[in-house]
Amino acid sequence: MPLKASPSDQALLLDLQQLDTTLQQLAHRARQLPENAALAELDKQTATLRARLTTEEGTAEDARRELGRIESDVAVVEARVKRDHERLQSSSSQKDIQALEQELTALANRQSDLEDVELEVMDRVEQSGAVVEATQGELDELAAKRGELDAEREASLATVESERTHATANRTTIAQKVPADLLALYERQRERYGIGASHLRARVSSASGVELTGNDLATVRAAAPDDVLLCPTSDAILVRTDESGI
Structure with a gap:
């Protein structure tokens, strides 16, 4: 029927x-909020910066390790210089004195070379650290922007939810009459x-x-x-x- x-x-x-x-x-409005697109773009930028930061931190760490090795080499040379000076003061053998003086000359050259390299690497450590700091600063700025956008999205979603609640209540009232x-x-x-x-x-x-x-x-x-x-x-x-x- x-x-x-x-x-x-x-x-x-x-x-x-x-x-x-x-x-x-x-x-549809909730899915297509402009804040959603802006947040997606921020997340994309953040991912790119984090990948870059990882590379930069690796470069900085390599420079610090290299500096540590050079500082260790310098410390070894300094210790040998100190030891040779002490032996030179206590030695009475002309042959030993001559050998010690030659070694001290070689050590002085070695120390000079190491210190030149040390200065160069120290500069690289400083520069790579500054690069890392700058990238971290950019990430911090993006995080702050994301916080603001999150708040804006929540406000927009609250408005949509209020309208949805009102429409749902009206729908229920009408549906009960059908x-x-x-x-x-x-x-x-x-x-x-x-x-x-x-x-x-x-x-x-x-x-x-x-x-x-x-x-x-x-x-x-x-x-x-x-x-x-x-x-x-x-x-x-x-x-x-x-x-x-x-």
């Missing part, structure tokens, strides 16, 4: 559909086709934007006012009103 519902009950479906459309739009069998059909058609109810206005289905053909219009005109019809172009419930033009 074809489903029957009063025109006034069928008209409630248009209000229900409008609220469902509003809820879909609100969900007969159960009519509501079940509406929900089924909406789940299948995306739209549950279509307003026939000036012979055009609002769901599809298509004007009904002569045969379809004849079927609609022949139907009783309480007959529940489906739109031939969208499969949504076709709601007729004074604006239908039939």
